[in-house]
Amino acid sequence: MIAADRVYAIIKQRILDGHYPAGSYVREATIGQELELSRTPIREALRRLVSDGWVEVIPHHGARVVSWTQRDVEEVFELRVLLEPQVVRRAATRIEASQLDSLGELACHMEQLCERGDNQAIDEIAGLNNRFHAELITAADSPRLQRLLEAIVQVPVSRRSFHHYSDEELRGSMRHHREIIRALAAGDGEWAASVMRAHILAARAAQMHPPARQTNEPRQQHA
Amino acid sequence: MIAADRVYAIIKQRILDGHYPAGSYVREATIGQELELSRTPIREALRRLVSDGWVEVIPHHGARVVSWTQRDVEEVFELRVLLEPQVVRRAATRIEASQLDSLGELACHMEQLCERGDNQAIDEIAGLNNRFHAELITAADSPRLQRLLEAIVQVPVSRRSFHHYSDEELRGSMRHHREIIRALAAGDGEWAASVMRAHILAARAAQMHPPARQTNEPRQQHA
DNA sequence: TAATCTAAAATGGTATACAACTCTTCTCGT
DNA sequence: ACGAGAAGAGTTGTATACCATTTTAGATTA
Structure with missing residues (x-):
């Protein structure tokens, strides 16, 4: 399994277990350091999470975990x-x-x-x-x-x-x-x-x- | 609007107006030269087009415009x-x-x-x-x-x-x-x-x- | 002729450096 | 004191480079 897949699964899991609460930002650099990866695979994972509706991206500001009303x-x-x-x-x-x-x-x-x-x-x-x-x-x-x-x-x-x-x-x-x-x-x-x-x-x-x-x-x- | 968004819209438009016929390949390098962009935003746009069902990727061969049956x-x-x-x-x-x-x-x-x-x-x-x-x-x-x-x-x-x-x-x-x-x-x-x-x-x-x-x-x- | 080898071309994945943008904060002028 | 504007930090967006993998077509050879 490639790195971007792992990142995708990890972020999704963290959203589910509350590690990343709704409304919080998922920082590319932060995760990259944690997992010892560059921002590239993290970005790809985040884009997939966006298209799957888990996070939303504010341009030049970051990826925010969606809040469910x-x-x-x-x-x-x-x-x-x-x-x-x-x-x-x-x-x-x-x-x-x-x-x-x-x-x-x-x-x-x-x-x-x-x-x-x-x-x-x-x-x-x-x-x-x-x-x-x-x-x-x-x-x-x-x-x-x-x-x-x-x-x-x-x-x-x-x-x-x-x-x-x-x-x-x-x-x-x-x-x-x-x-x-x-x-x-x-x-x-x-x-x-x-x-x-x-x-x-x-x-x-x-x-x-x-x-x-x-x-x-x-x-x-x-x- | 960021470059990747423009690329996404442009490719989609070209699929719609027949510039890229069904079954043809959308080459990263080609579009990059046309729009004077690097492969990075083109890749991102293509990924989105794939997940939206406009193109399909043949591994190591390229992104092909989907054919409708x-x-x-x-x-x-x-x-x-x-x-x-x-x-x-x-x-x-x-x-x-x-x-x-x-x-x-x-x-x-x-x-x-x-x-x-x-x-x-x-x-x-x-x-x-x-x-x-x-x-x-x-x-x-x-x-x-x-x-x-x-x-x-x-x-x-x-x-x-x-x-x-x-x-x-x-x-x-x-x-x-x-x-x-x-x-x-x-x-x-x-x-x-x-x-x-x-x-x-x-x-x-x-x-x-x-x-x-x-x-x-x-x-x-x-x- | 046909099978095989080879090299070119293209994407796949990642890393790194730099550019552009946003938001905050601090300064400056009124 | 207060608002406008500028500088700064922080973050994302893009360019570029590198190597691996795979496909394709052409060249080679038996």
Whole structure:
């Protein structure tokens, strides 16, 4: 792996773990000294981070880590509600049996973790959920659709997403996965798209919970 | 504006006007000499063009202008059918009177050109049509939606688009503009979205005409 | 003729030096 | 005291150089 790739990954990681807070500047010279590299590969990494939406460049002033407002989050959900159903709409007529099997295994694995319900399990579910969506995008076989989704679904949104879920919301999400698989197996794109739309809207509702909560205890379970 | 930005714009323009045909190579040294710049800003511009999908890099051989297949065109229309209606859906509740006036003037201007019907008029309509859509995107006030559309609606598709239209198709397109304006004035996002959807689907149908025709004579007018 | 070797050409990646720009701060004049 | 303007530090933007890698075409040779 070339230096610019490592720099890209390192900066991205530091943005995610809070080492570079939103609004702070990522200085080319500083990182260059830390990693014992010249500014050239750092610049290239930063440009890629810009085009991926992680940082923004103020000419002659520097690369600033983007700040996410509530409006940004809403904008992303609004677009996911359009694009993710299209993913399964396409996938329904293109997906192969082996891919359906993979999805089934992922869903199964997530359900098991869901039963455990501890914080680490929630984190693992998040990872598997990403793989679930990635598998769907592969099946959709539309490079542009994939690119658009990658451009907007950034981890600042999805990172802690499942920690916002109540138990009931989490179980509902698992049921969505199963129903999407059934719809795809039936080759019914509109069915799959409808479930996916509900899936995203449910995620938005969970995300919009008043102040972000770090517990997985429902606030009004069995209300 | 910094040099790399200019280079980016210049290369893009040359791809659009056919100076760099699809499949041809954009040489770093050549452009550098033309613009009296070093390879550094040219390289940066090319990287951006790659990530924006305008050119593709063949390792150690160069940056090649991408060729559009029929499949690419279909993929883009499929996404426009999703995204462009969303533009007017949002715009309906946000657009201001002055913007509606601008749209009205653009529509009026396009209709006049439509009556002329010669080739140059068709070209001018294409430019005005782009401004029409740009105005809508501005009114929609969603930077991400704008970015996604800019990422996929590349002019290789829309450049000669109206040359594919029959007279009737062209007039239908003008009527769509008017109806979109009416829907926006009424604040009815779903109405506007529906018309826009029809507008894009009509454009796709025109684009898909068997072999691309360079005349604006309808093939089966008043059939 | 055909296979192989060779050299030229182009990009890929990085480093370094210098130019240009921005923002801050300090001075100077009113 | 206060605002305009200039000097300075800090940061990014660009030029240039270097070598490695790869491709291509031409030359060579059996």
